[in-house]
Amino acid sequence: MAMQFYASPEQVQRDRSEYARKGIARGRSAVVLTYEGGILLVAENITTLRKISEIYDKIAFAAVGRYNEFEALRRGGVRMADMIGLSYDRRDVTARALANTYTQTLGAIFSETQKPYEVEICVAQVGASPEQDELYRITYDGSVMDEPGFMAMGGQSEAIANVLRERHDSAAELQVALALAAEALGSVGGENGQTRTLEAKQLEVAVLDRRRQGRAFRRIAGAALATLLGHEAVPNADLGDVDSAPPAPAEPKPTVSAASADTEGKAEKPDSEKGGKA
Incomplete structure (x- = not known):
C-alpha cells in the first residue's frame, strides 16, 4: 500500500495562494478609478472577450485572470441581482451585497x-x-477590500497603483482620468522596464455615469475612445451606450380572429331557408 505524503494546512494554503497569484500575474491588468462624472473602468485587452461588464443599473464588474472562471462569477452575479430586483426592489441591489456573495463563493x-x-x-x-x-x-x-477611489488588479498591480496614488483626483474630467489610467497601465510591461503608450485598440473602457438615469453603464469604444485618449472632450451623447438595450415593445395582438371577421354582421338564416325539414 502506497504511503500518502502529509502536508500541513498552512502549507496547503500557501501552495494554493502561490498558484493563484502566478496565474493572475500572467494576465493583463485593469484599473478602476473615480472621476467627477462617475466611475471609470479600464482594462488592457486585445481580444473580443470582455473583462468589464454591467451587472445592474448602477453596478459594474471588472476582472482579471482566467476568463472562464470570472465569467461564471459575473453570470452568477447578474442572476442574483435580477432575482433581488424582481423579488424586492431595484434599490435593494447593492455592490456590497454582491461583494459579500462573491467573498463567500471564492472563499x-x-x-x-x-x-x-x-x-x-x-x-x-x-x-x-x-x-x-x-x-x-x-x-x-x-478576501474583500473597500478601496478608496482607485484600484489596480492583475499583473504588476502594485507598480500601477503607485502611479494612480500619486495623481488620482476624483474631481478630474473623464479625458484626464482616462489618460491617467492608460499611463498607469503602460508604466509596466515594456522592454527593459520601459513605459508603453497604449492605443485605443489595446484598451477596453467603460464608465458608470452618475448623471444618467436608470442604467448608468456605458461602454466607450471607437472614435469616442480615440478622441478621449487624445485629451479632447467628447459630448456626453456620443460616449456610447449599454451592451444591449431592453427589447422594443411588441406589436399589439389582434383582438378579432380572421374566422369571425368573415361572418361578422351577417344575420342568421331562418330554418326555412336552410333546406331542412319542417
Missing part, C-alpha cells in the same frame, strides 16, 4: 477545492457624488 472554492480560482474582481457602484461611490476588490481567496 469556499479556495478552502474546499483542490484548485483555487485564478481571478481577481472588482464590483463598483456609482453614487450621487464621488463620496458615495463604492469600489470593492475581491481576491482569489475570498
Whole structure:
C-alpha cells in the first residue's frame, strides 16, 4: 500500500495562494478609478472577450485572470441581482451585497477545492457624488477590500497603483482620468522596464455615469475612445451606450380572429331557408 505524503494546512494554503497569484500575474491588468462624472473602468485587452461588464443599473464588474472562471462569477452575479430586483426592489441591489456573495463563493472554492480560482474582481457602484461611490476588490481567496477611489488588479498591480496614488483626483474630467489610467497601465510591461503608450485598440473602457438615469453603464469604444485618449472632450451623447438595450415593445395582438371577421354582421338564416325539414 502506497504511503500518502502529509502536508500541513498552512502549507496547503500557501501552495494554493502561490498558484493563484502566478496565474493572475500572467494576465493583463485593469484599473478602476473615480472621476467627477462617475466611475471609470479600464482594462488592457486585445481580444473580443470582455473583462468589464454591467451587472445592474448602477453596478459594474471588472476582472482579471482566467476568463472562464470570472465569467461564471459575473453570470452568477447578474442572476442574483435580477432575482433581488424582481423579488424586492431595484434599490435593494447593492455592490456590497454582491461583494459579500462573491467573498463567500471564492472563499469556499479556495478552502474546499483542490484548485483555487485564478481571478481577481472588482464590483463598483456609482453614487450621487464621488463620496458615495463604492469600489470593492475581491481576491482569489475570498478576501474583500473597500478601496478608496482607485484600484489596480492583475499583473504588476502594485507598480500601477503607485502611479494612480500619486495623481488620482476624483474631481478630474473623464479625458484626464482616462489618460491617467492608460499611463498607469503602460508604466509596466515594456522592454527593459520601459513605459508603453497604449492605443485605443489595446484598451477596453467603460464608465458608470452618475448623471444618467436608470442604467448608468456605458461602454466607450471607437472614435469616442480615440478622441478621449487624445485629451479632447467628447459630448456626453456620443460616449456610447449599454451592451444591449431592453427589447422594443411588441406589436399589439389582434383582438378579432380572421374566422369571425368573415361572418361578422351577417344575420342568421331562418330554418326555412336552410333546406331542412319542417
